[in-house]
Amino acid sequence: MAKITAGVGSSHVPLLGVAVDQGKTQDDYFGPIFAGYEWTREWEKTEKPDVIVLVYNDHASAFDMKIVPTFAIGTGAHYKPADEGWGPRQVPDVEGHPDLAWHIAQSLILDDFDMTIINEMDVDHGLTVPLSMMFGTPDKWPAKIIPLAVNVVTYPVPSGNRCWALGEAIKRAVESFPEDLNVQIWGTGGMSHQLQGPRAGLLNREWDNKFLDLLVGDSQEARAIPHIEYLRETGSEGIEMVMWLIMRGALGKTTKCLHRHYHIPCSNTAIGHIVLEPAD
C-alpha cells in the first residue's frame, strides 16, 4: 500500500532558483536562507521518497488566461522546466508517476473533487525551486513528481477549507493504491508577500509564524481562515499559503513538526519552511 509519510511546506521564490543556478547559495544574502534547508536535504537522503505530490501554482507559464483550472493534476510521464522569459532553468526534467497520478485523479473525481487532468505541460519555478531547495543540484531528481497546480491568481481562488479537504481526499486516494510507495506531499508558495501596487513589500513575521504554529498538532483552525485575512495580513500574494493546507490536510488528524525555518527577506518575500509527519 502506498502511504503519505511526510509533508513539506516551502516558499518557492524564483530568486532562490537563480541563487542555486548561479552558485550563490552560500553568500551573505542567501546563506541564512539555504542554511535553514540543510536539515531537510540530509533528511530527504534517508527518507528516499518514491513519489512527491507537489502542490504549487503556475505563474503564467503553462497556463495563461485562456484556461484557469482551480485544481489540476499532472498525469504525464515527464515535464520540462518552463521558459519564464529568460530561458528554462538548467535543472533536470521532472519525471512523473502516471500510474499513481491517474489513480489519484480518478479517486478524487469519485470523491467529489472535479479535477482538471493535464497530460502535457511545462513546469515553472513554483515546482522546480522547491526541488532545488530540498534536493540541491543532482543530475536527476531523486523522486517521481506528481504536479498539483492550484489557481491562486484569479479570484475567487479555492477556500482554505476546500484545500484542506482536497488534502484529506488525496490521503484516501494514496492509501488505496496497491503498490508499496513512500509518498510525500509538499505545499509550496508564500509566505507573506505582495508584488503589486503601492502596498508592495508587505511582510508579516508574526502572522506567518502563527500560521506555521497552526499546521502542527491537531488544530483545524487554519482551514477557516478567510481569503480577506490572508490579503490584509500577508499581502496579495500571501494567499499562496492556502496551498500549504492541501499538504496539511493530507497528513491526517495530528502532525508532529520535525523541522521549521523562517527568514526575512528573499527579494520581496518572507521565506517559510516546515517539515511535518503524521502523528496519528
Next chain:
Amino acid sequence: MADQKPTQSIHEYLAEFDDIPGTRVYTAARARRGYHINQFAMSLMKAENRERFKADEKAYLDEWDISDEGKAALLARDYNKLLDLGGNVYFLSKLFSTDGLSFAEAVSTMTDMTFPEYREMMLQGGRSPEGNRSIKGGY
C-alpha cells in the same frame, strides 16, 4: 436532501477587497478587463516576440485588442495604471523580464520609493502590516 451549506455571498466577498490599501485584487472583473493586456504580456515569453516588440513597441501593441489607454500605460511601464486596467503582476512580469528588470526593481516602481529605498525596506523586515490592513478600519 443534501444539506445546502450557505456559501458566502460573492458580492460581500468582493466588496471586502476594495478595503485593502494600495492593492488591486485580481478579481474576475479585472481579469475580464485586462484579458488582452495579460495575453499580450504572455506573448513575450517567446524570444521572437520579444525581439519584434523591442524593435517597434507601438507596432507590436497595435496587433492587440488593447485600448489606447492600455497601450499608453504599457509603453510608459505605468504598472499601477496597468493594474487598474486589469493587468496581473504574474503576466506583467513577462514585460519586466523583457526589459531586463528584476522582479523587486519592477515592483518598487509601484510604490512611492526608489529601488534602493525599497530594497532597504525589505532588508529591514519589509513593509509593516500596521495601518496597512484596512482603509475603513485604519488598522
